[in-house]
Amino acid sequence: MSNLLSLKGIYKSFNKGTIDEMALFTDFNLDIKEGEFVSIVGSNGSGKTTILNIISGSTPIDGGDVCLKDENINKMKEYLRARRIARVYQDPALGTSPNLTVLENLALADNKGHYYGLSFAFNKKKKAEYQELLKSLNMGLEDKMNTKVKRLSGGQRQALALLMATMQPVDILLLDEHTAALDPKTSEEIMELTNRIIKEKHITTLMVTHNLRYAIEYGNRLLMFNQGSIIIDKSDKEKENINVDDLLKTFNEISIECGN
């Protein structure tokens, strides 16, 4: 199968031109195939989130190529990439509009990538459709259509953000520690929901997580990052044989090397 997303020879340094200049990525390569659900783990500063930022276009690169479906998107603006690359953030406040209602947020997301003109944002039929969608989340959101999003719980907001990100078809979904700000039970629920949506819609996904168990349990490929390079890359069968202890052991080893 051909590569959906490929990162070729990525070079990225921070604090350029200062004494603190630090090259995070020097010749970083990664290929993601269509239909893969990749979990990415690694310590702080290993470059997990930076890679998501590079893919989504919010962080410019110093060298290399980002290709989506064989098209070089290096120069594509962030908001244009967003039409093909959806993203759910750790902070529930980033993926939704807090002062708009659930219904208004959904109406906006439903029009993603299209023209935002002077036609009404939704009608009765659409409203009923959205209600059904919310019901399928099992988060009690269907009774809160007219509630401002800032009044929802963190879990409800993340569920909504997830729904909004995947409402319109996208090439790839980026999950940036999207359960990290939630309590363990809610985190579990959101993770289940995520897995369900990804499977139902067959969305190619990159998930950054600090939860090693999620990384093993979910998805069909696992990557471990350390200081800007990939030190573990296991797919399918190989991945099934990894357990949390092995992963934690490797994690500790690299942490000691780094002096953490």
Added chain:
Amino acid sequence: MPLNIIFNILQQGLCYAIVALGVYISYKILNFPDLTVDSSFPLGAVVCIGLIQVGVPFIIALIVAFISGTLTGFITGFLHVKFKISPLLSGIITMTALLSINLAVAQGRTLIPYGDKTTLFNNAFTKLFGDNLSLIALANIIILLVIVIVIKVLMDLFFKTKRGYMLRAVGDNEQMGISLGSNSGFYKIFGLCLANGLVALAGAIYSQYMNYFDNTSGTGMVVIALASVIIGTAIFKHVKFVKGTTASIVGALIYTAVLNVIIALGVPTIYLKLVMALSFLVILILNYYFFSRDKKIKKGEKHV
């Protein structure tokens, strides 16, 4: 209270209500404290009087005044979006530059009378009300009320459209616009154009009401507009069915009333701006102590 003061409050207040509706877009919807207002207000006035004096019908003059305002909003928005200049500084730059532009359009004159030219407040309709000052005031109030209500209804409708939603979302959370595959900057500039268009329109209408153009009429307009929007939204904060647009109009009427009553009590008019600033301050303090339920400003929430 004497009837003429009430009439004055209503006429002036309804003019300021249009400014408040504009600033509602920039300040409340886009979270953008826009100082351009102080200059886009007199720009609308000078464009309007200039056109009327060369024989352009007043309705067309008002439309062109609106357009001139949208241009100032465009400049402020462009400076902010393209060059990442802060909202306050972008506003200050445009506002200051416009002071000269306004004078240039006025050909150096700081006061220009309309004379007996046909305007919004001097036409076949108002003549029906005869020479009685109270009746004339009544006619003016009817005209202003119709204009304010039309603008309010149009704005309410607009905020139900896709573009209206997008404007609110971008003001709420800039990342949202990007996530929705849209250029957030475009919507910001669009909102500022609308806002300043309304402010310039208000300036044009106000000058017709006063029957002269005054180069300094915009000074302090930001304060008046912000005070109006803040009073209105604070009062109706917990009343769900009152829209932000209605709240801003009511706020403008209340603030104008406060100013007029204080002046009517005998405070010399040279202290008008002092009164404006102090009553604005009092409003902010009252808002802080009585209207906000939780006094601590939470992360991510807007400061007053």
